[in-house]
Amino acid sequence: MTDISKLGEFGLIHHLTDNIKIKNESTVKGVGDDCAVLHYPDSEVLVTTDMLMEGVHFDLTYIDLQHLGYKSAMVNISDIFAMNGTPRQLTVSIALSKRFKVEDMEEFYSGLRMACDKWGVDIVGGDTTSSYTGLAISITCIGEARKEDIVYRNGAKDTDLICVTGDLGAAYMGLQLLEREKSVYYQQVDEARKKNDKHALEELKGFQPDFAGKEYLLQRQLQTEARGDIIARFRELNIRPTAMMDISDGLSSELMHICKQSNCGCRIYEKNIPIDYQTAVMAEELNMNVTTCALNGGEDYELLFTVPIGDHEKIQQMDNVKLIGHITRPELGQMLVTRDNQEFELKAQGWNPLSEK
Amino acid sequence: MTDISKLGEFGLIHHLTDNIKIKNESTVKGVGDDCAVLHYPDSEVLVTTDMLMEGVHFDLTYIDLQHLGYKSAMVNISDIFAMNGTPRQLTVSIALSKRFKVEDMEEFYSGLRMACDKWGVDIVGGDTTSSYTGLAISITCIGEARKEDIVYRNGAKDTDLICVTGDLGAAYMGLQLLEREKSVYYQQVDEARKKNDKHALEELKGFQPDFAGKEYLLQRQLQTEARGDIIARFRELNIRPTAMMDISDGLSSELMHICKQSNCGCRIYEKNIPIDYQTAVMAEELNMNVTTCALNGGEDYELLFTVPIGDHEKIQQMDNVKLIGHITRPELGQMLVTRDNQEFELKAQGWNPLSEK
Structure with missing residues (x-):
């Protein structure tokens, strides 16, 4: 070196x-x-x-x-x-x-x-x-x-459709996975040290973390991709979103930025939030609510955008785009509608202190 | 807080x-x-x-x-x-x-x-x-x-005049001064601790560094100014330098960048390098060669520039600009002519390891 x-x-x-x-x-x-x-x-x-x-x-x-x-x-x-x-x-x-x-x-x-x-x-x-x-x-x-x-954050209008690209929560679950394997490794090292087990310590140098079946989560955490493909597709389909931002701090937080700057409310549907199978399995393993992870986990770098309701058909033609809700008048608040039809106010927890629901 | x-x-x-x-x-x-x-x-x-x-x-x-x-x-x-x-x-x-x-x-x-x-x-x-x-x-x-x-670093031509603004070495001397006073303080604290002299330790809380007569050096180190006044004056006098950069790492180093990128040599004169009285006094106190400080001390943020020889009179009209030498053909090297007419090759020592001559 x-x-x-x-x-x-x-x-x-x-x-x-x-x-x-x-x-x-x-x-x-x-x-x-x-x-x-x-x-x-x-x-x-x-x-x-x-x-x-x-x-x-x-x-x-x-x-x-x-x-x-x-x-x-x-x-x-x-x-x-x-x-x-x-x-x-x-x-x-x-x-x-x-x-x-x-x-x-x-x-x-x-x-x-x-x-x-x-x-x-x-x-x-x-x-x-x-x-x-x-x-x-x-x-x-x-x-x-x-x-x-140019699409700012402040152009969303009542009745606009709310869309996200790809799926959410996977990068955050990838981080949880990495942290889990790191702590497993240090636990084993600690135990071997306590027992003064030199053979075990030597073997731990070849420690392999267990990522089997969770490769997508790792990829989402370690190999971030920016959604330029979506921007290119907007041009082909002649779509101009009314508001847009990338999801770095979590869907909840970003959606609230758009609502605040556009002076509007929103209604999104839990059942529509795109979540990968591996994300769901990992959340289950960690005893976490997968929707909370998708709403507040960060680092997905997917796009969150709104389009006029008239673009509904164009949006349907796009791969990797999911319609998750719609913009409302500001007095209706920023709401999440759960699978069992309950309504909750969205909270911007950011990705850091991801608390359980 | x-x-x-x-x-x-x-x-x-x-x-x-x-x-x-x-x-x-x-x-x-x-x-x-x-x-x-x-x-x-x-x-x-x-x-x-x-x-x-x-x-x-x-x-x-x-x-x-x-x-x-x-x-x-x-x-x-x-x-x-x-x-x-x-x-x-x-x-x-x-x-x-x-x-x-x-x-x-x-x-x-x-x-x-x-x-x-x-x-x-x-x-x-x-x-x-x-x-x-x-x-x-x-x-x-x-x-x-x-x-x-736009003035790049690569436009200097044989016979161009080499100019600098303000004076050099003062910011570096300001740093030396601050470091000296810091070490004086810690020496006194150390001594008082060794003697377990609680009264002296208490008094040291009110320690006042000695900056008398060196205010300009401090100002040059702590209150950096960018030379936009010079750029404005260029416009008034219709001067367009052939090459220019700001002096952040020391005159020697910057002049060598210009010579390398312009494929030319230079000759500068020690007696012409602008040095403030306080800089000279401080160098004397520290037993340092003041020219070395001016050549290699950093953080002056003065401008170093070259102009065609025909601009000589315009340059004379400018306050705070000093003509320090001229550009030569590359085979003549990058030379400093000392007060006693000796010639030395310039070295880019940067501002960090400022060695004695």
Whole structure:
């Protein structure tokens, strides 16, 4: 492994960005000056930024640096899609503690570049610096959209249909699975240590977590995908949502943002919330309510959007889109209708303190 | 003091950004959606980003959060000026450990906003999140410039004049001063502890560092200013530099970037390097070579630029600009001519390991 001090800051940046090929006409100048230079004469410029901190947003015992690079880029690209835009450029700042080597950064960049290549995004700049402890990542993604295409959070109207893409709660269940296996491993290590069982400790070095039948949950947690396919399909079908955002903090929380900013209420139906079979099985195993997981689990990066009721047929033609309810007048509140027809007010619990129903 | 958990992430963002007034026509939508939306039909978009980590880039025993907010914004604004552009928007991401309170963030934002107000920059977004240890700040600044006005690092030509603004080495000397006073304080605490002298320990709580006669050095370290005044003056005098960058890592290092990217050599004269009286006194006190400090000390955020020799008279009219040398053919190397007419090859030592000459 190569110490980063061997290359220095400029050497490292050069090493990581040297063979980047610019793909977008709007990128005039990428890495290598005080600023990147972009050209957007005919459309609006979209800018989004996100920070990921080791120990808070990721745990390197769960996720390798390549997946982390991929995910870091995807969560930002997802925000551009959530405005109905096209991602074009990205800058990445990383702060590293001494335990990271040049090869670690190569891995991170390979993931980052895979995500960027998937959606035709240019890496145009950034900052590489050191950190006292741990790894900090900050990414800014820039995209474009024609003025008339941009979808904000505040355009939902009474009677609009509420839709989500893919399925919900799986990324959160993937995290639960990883945490469970980690605690199983540490329990076994603790026990072996107490007994001073050196043979068992040696064997535990080859510990294999049990992910059988739950591969989809892991994939959803570790290999985040932004729903650019849905945005492309909107164009083909000539659909322009009235409001949209991506689901990073959980459906409840995001839907309440749309309702608040659009000054409206909503009614969604528990039976319509898309949930994968593996998510349901895992929730059962953990004795959790699967609907709560789907409402409040985060990191799905699916799209939540509203369309006028007249687009009902077009929406039916779309794969991977589920109609979960409709927008109401504000005085009707933000309601969940359960399978047994009870009504509950939605709560924004966010993904962190996911409490049981 | 108010715990941040009391407001939550969205509450905190709302609290800090609620009364922001948009100043620029190019800002279509600021804080509050998945992306900020900008409009740049007639000019190029400049983007720069910088990350600041506690314990690496700043020490909160030296700098308060208001100055830190101000500096964090200014160093990014400085990069836009270094392209001969006008800063317009800024996004800020912060990761905080639990020891930071709502009032701390108010202080940080008040500094950030002072810097933004000074140069008419809109705060259009960002991310507030938690950190396992310490404070991490990432800022992206966006600006604009007409295509024909943009100054890159690669345009310097043989015989061009090399100029710097302000004076150099003072920010670095300010840091030395702060570190000296910190170590004086800890020495006294150590001694009092060894003697178990409770009275002395009590008195040390009121310890006042000795900054007398060195206020300018402190100001240069703690209250960074971006040289937008110089950019405005360029426009008045109809000057367009052939190459430019801001001096964040030290004159030597930056000049070598320009020479490398412009494929040229340079000759600068020790006697012409602008150095403040306080910088010289402090270097003397610390037994350091003041030219080395001016060449390699960082964080001055002055501008280094080259102009065609025909602009000589215009440059003479400018306050706060010093002609320090000229560009040469590449085979002549990158040379420093000392006061006693000796020639030395410039070395890029960066500001960190500032070794003695």
